Amino acid sequence: MRSCEVSSLPRKMFAHLLKEVIRAGICTACGACVSACFVNSITIADDTPKLAGPCLRCGFCYNSCPQTGGDEIYGMLFGESKPGPLGVFTKAYKARAVDPVIRERGQDGGVVTALLKYALEEKVLDAVIVAGTSREEPWRPFAKVALTAKEVIDAAGTKYTPPYMASAIWDAVYCYGAEKVGVVGTPCVVRGVRRMQHSPESALKLGSRVKLVVGLFCMESFDYSKLAKLLEESSVSLSEVTKFDIKKGKFIAYRGSEEVFSRPVSEMKEYVRGSCKACTDFTSELADISVGSVGTKAGFSTVLVRTEVGSRLFARAVEAGCIEAVELGKLTSVEKLAEMKKSKHGGH
Ligand SMILES: Cc1cc2nc3c(=O)[nH]c(=O)nc-3n(C[C@H](O)[C@H](O)[C@H](O)COP(=O)(O)OP(=O)(O)OC[C@H]3O[C@@H](n4cnc5c(N)ncnc54)[C@H](O)[C@@H]3O)c2cc1C
Incomplete structure (x- = not known):
């Protein structure tokens, strides 16, 4: 059993998550509720979070969900900065991995893989959660705790269906003893993980082990x-x-x-997941660093550096010769898609 204090305050719990999010068809499949449940009672079955044990009514699952809150995190991360269509960022780059093997295996410029590999090798992180696949069900992704460069490289490339990324934070911390965890994810995953890190009634103890959040650009994902x-x-x-x-x-x-x-x-x-139809975040606005395809030519990634954590790590990876990067001036095509997603889907 996971150890944690539970307040006696009445609060929203799994039953509310079930009604307001899961049965309402807007679950993003981010997996935050699974990790947040400190008695391990939430599992994924038939592609849906389910209660498989006692609910202690702590509310951690409800308060980690990207669909039940999280707007306040913007201010917590970026203060008063006024976000544009791409959110707050300090610099934008056209970038790619220097290692030809990563370039070959990566979806675009292999920047995410190169960055995570660097972070593991330099012990900035001791575990990263990536999207693995298995032979039994080809292309069905799952959240994999990667501890080695090989495991990170093997998980390179985009899977267009959700792997419940945040569900593996618990595994990384309690099964592998990780103190410094990195997570990659689409905008919904990023929001769930940020809630675990910052929302007062969420699983803050677990969230505090997350030290890097890499966001992917995402228009939609599929069932x-x-x-x-x-x-x-x-x-x-x-x-x-x-x-x-x-x-x-x-x-x-x-x-x-x-x-x-x-x-x-x-x-x-x-074929698009129901939750995507209401999402307005194209560039993972709450991430430390966001990476996407649009905005640069084939073989390169577009990178938006947002926080001090993201900026420092990216600069170190470039300086170490793992990533080559050129600063980008105009981001017209990225802005166009971000604005399109916001106007199509209304306010979050
Ligand atoms: C569902 C989805 C939709 C996307 N839509 C767009 C889009 O509309 N426009 C755009 O410009 N870019 C989009 N992207 C991002 C793009 O496909 C690349 O992931 C991004 O450019 C990074 O490329 P890379 O070569 O640096 O990454 P790589 O070096 O290949 O690394 C990618 C990393 O992401 C992880 N990953 C793969 N699939 C998932 C997943 N489903 N959830 C969480 N992590 C995952 C991998 O395990 C790996 O660690 C989307 C990504 C996803 C997952």
């Missing part, structure tokens, strides 16, 4: 079962796919350099 079925109907075997990508408005699956599936994203609405 694994629906996507797998769509590909099967198109005679594409998931085990043969070597990469998925979204390019010029199309969702594409590759086998090596061959396109085996391509469909306009505008025709994929029924």
